[in-house]
Amino acid sequence: MKPNTTKIINYELIASEFDWKISEEKTIKAWGFNNSIPGPALKANKGDTLAIKVKNNLDEPTVVHWHGIRLPSSMDGTDDVQRTIQPGGEFEYRFVVPDAGTFWYHSHQNETVQMERGMYGALIVEEDSNIVTDAERVFMIDDMKLNASNEFKEGNFFQRWFERHDGRQGDTLLINGKENSVIEMSAGQTERWRFINASSAKYFRLHLSGKQFKIIATDGGLLERSIDASEVLLVPGERVEIVVGSFKEGDAFNVESLPYNRMSTIKPKHDVYATVRIGATQPTKAFIPEHFRDIESLAIQDATVTREVKFSVDPSLKHGIDFHVNGDVHTADKPVYVGELQVWEVSNTSLMDHPFHLHGFFFQVIEENGKMPAYKAWKDTVNIKPRSKVKIAWMPDNRPGMWMYHCHILEHHEAGMMAHFEIIDRAKGPMQHHHHHHLCENVPIKSPGL
Ligand code: C2O
Ligand code: CU
Secondary structure, three states: OOOOOOOOOEEEEEEEEEEEEEOOOOEEEEEOOOOOOOOEEEEEEEEOEEEEEEOOOOOOOOEEEEEEOOOOHHHOOOOOOOOEEEEEEEEEEEEEEOEEEEEEEEEEHHHHHHHOOOOOEEEEEEOOOEOOOOOOOOEEOOOOEEOEEEEEEEEHHHHHHHHHHHHHOOOOEOOOOOOOEEEEEOOOOEEEEEEEEEOOOOOOEOOOOOOOOOEEEOOOOEEEEEEEEEEEEEOOOOOEEEEEEEOOOOEEEEEEEEEOOOOOOOOOOEEEEEEEEEEEEOOOOOOOOOOOOOOOOOOOOOOOOOOEEEEEEEOOOOEEEEEEEEOOOOOEEEOOOOOOEEEEEEEOOOOOOOEEEEEEOOOOEEEOOEEEEOOOOOOOOEEEEEOEEEEEEEEEOOOOOEEEEEEEEOOHHHHHOOOEEEEEOOEEEOOOOOOOOOOOOOOOOOHHHH
């Protein structure tokens, strides 16, 4: 018998409204977890069980999604698979974290408000590797759109129209909930930086004033080997891990985003999020191996497509434009069967970029506009450029239930650019009561006040 080595790690997350100081001059009415933006960084080792009690002290329902974790459907934290957590209520999420990597959690209810106001945090699962760095940091990227008195205000009719079209983007640029932070790093050292793009819509094109770095991991953990780069695009929902350094004493550079034209009505800009200052030299113990792990290909580039998924933006009488998946809003897609390899061609026929996110499973990009990607990686979020196609491969392992995929620009998701689908175990058949928005009876409900 396998020895029982599973460690259970308990956390409590309390959602509430609180005052949050984003800079010396600016305090906002934030919504978040444990009175902080971001909420606490949850940490575990690969294979541990997380038991996270979420208590809702907001005046409206919420639910928490664990972005990127391969967990059971009932723990995915959407209103497809559980009742929302009512004001005053609580729910305990419990799941094993089977993969090492940089993940995150965020509200999955009224996201355009709840996430915009700060309801997110990091979830870090440590791997067992021989990578050694002198320090590790997590950077959660976000931007807020505040009015002159630092409030979140809904705009007028036209502003709302543009916000729905472009996604909400603001000038208050945050790293870990703070504006203009200064990051102190020692000369001679090498650090591992984990970036998570928690923005509603901002495309963060990471740049360190031209300093070279190494990309070592993406959404689903380590690459096979590091990639030298001086910039990397992080769309909403995506993560990247980089290794930086070493630098010389007195050096300084920015953590910034280069302009990226995602074809919205917002003018692309060069944005500075934080400054890094290099202090006195410290000894280093850093070691970055040549090879991290092997990533076995799920499918070859010209594998037969099993499903086509179409993202489009179409004229609508009611809204002017609608955000569609397969020509419909909040659509239901066909089921997928356990153990049957999926090769999806995700196309974007619109004139703007959309970040595609699949819940609960990692995929590999096997082709992008006819080309093979430069390196193999596990992903759960990928950008789809205007008028382009991305072919992904993924394996539905034995986790039947309701799942979803959607555009991670929150306003597009809300407008309907999403699809629900079921994963079915052929031997057992569909789960009961699975039609849109309904609960499976085997979902543990622990939310009082219902
Ligand atoms: Cu991070 Cu359904 O999303
Ligand atoms: Cu979109």
